[in-house]
Amino acid sequence: MRPLLNKLHKDKVLNSQIVFDTMEKVDRADFIEKDPYCDDSQFLGYNVVISAPHMHCYALEYLYPALNNFKTMNPENFRFLDIGSGSGYLTVCLSKLIGDQGIVVGIEHIPQLYEKGKKNIEKQHKNLLDDKKIILLNCDGRNGCKELGPYQLIHVGAASEKIPQVLVDQLDKGGRMFIPIGLDPDNQWIYVVDKDLNGNVTWKKTISVCYVLLTSKEKQLKGEC
Numbered sequence: 001m002r003p004l005l006n007k008l009h010k011d012k013v014l015n016s017q018i019v020f021d022t023m024e025k026v027d028r029a030d031f032i033e034k035d036p037y038c039d040d041s042q043f044l045g046y047n048v049v050i051s052a053p054h055m056h057c058y059a060l061e062y063l064y065p066a067l068n069n070f071k072t073m074n075p076e077n078f079r080f081l082d083i084g085s086g087s088g089y090l091t092v093c094l095s096k097l098i099g100d101q102g103i104v105v106g107i108e109h110i111p112q113l114y115e116k117g118k119k120n121i122e123k124q125h126k127n128l129l130d131d132k133k134i135i136l137l138n139c140d141g142r143n144g145c146k147e148l149g150p151y152q153l154i155h156v157g158a159a160s161e162k163i164p165q166v167l168v169d170q171l172d173k174g175g176r177m178f179i180p181i182g183l184d185p186d187n188q189w190i191y192v193v194d195k196d197l198n199g200n201v202t203w204k205k206t207i208s209v210c211y212v213l214l215t216s217k218e219k220q221l222k223g224e225c
């Protein structure tokens with residue numbers, strides 16, 4: 001991973017030691033066979049791709065500063081949500097970000113991708129599944145998972161038309177969500193949504209991106225995303 005991480009650093013995408021250390025602990029070769037150390041997205045099957053390393057890196061760089069709001073919280077109580085967990089790569093990164101403490105809930109709606117993600121994680125991080133530090137769910141992620149929340153961090157790996165209120169509701173006070181917004185691939189942006197300690201919600205439109213859509217299983221399999 002190191003040459004790839006050095007490239008991301010040179011490109012000014014990777015700027016913090018904590019994200020460097022996190023991504024170094026998760027070998028992308030466990031999650032995709034072809035060119036794992038290239039900064040490109042790769043086809044995962046079922047009409048979707050594993051995001052390019054620079055997007056995983058942006059996600060972690062945008063998300064981790066919100067953890068400053070939880071300095072007094074016992075790390076074992078952390079709850080993160082990864083919607084559209086796909087290959088499982090970022091799900092593991094989110095767990096590594098907090099030293100395998102707390103719980104990361106990954107939701108993937110395509111059964112075969114859910115199984116693939118689980119197998120990928122088992123290669124070197126089986127303990128996280130065994131110890132329920134990572135909980136993978138095979139269901140529609142559009143409603144999040146209220147039962148295991150609220151979440152200090154939410155990562156959404158597929159694009160939505162607008163910021164889903166149901167996910168904002170599952171964000172903890174002080175929490176942050178990273179979500180691609182926009183159905184048109186030529187006009188799609190990462191929104192960083194913050195809920196402050198009083199529960200007030202604000203958002204920032206950040207980088208321009210091109211993600212697959214957060215959609216139904218049927219539409220995705222028909223290639224309508």
Ligand code: SAH
Nearest residue numbers: 050051084085086087109140141157214215
């Ligand atoms: N973050 C992952 C996958 C990104 S691709 C990675 O980098 O590997 C987007 C993923 O979202 C795909 O795996 C797709 O199947 C999933 N997805 C799309 N709509 C979904 C929904 N409604 N519920 C759960 N997962 C969904």
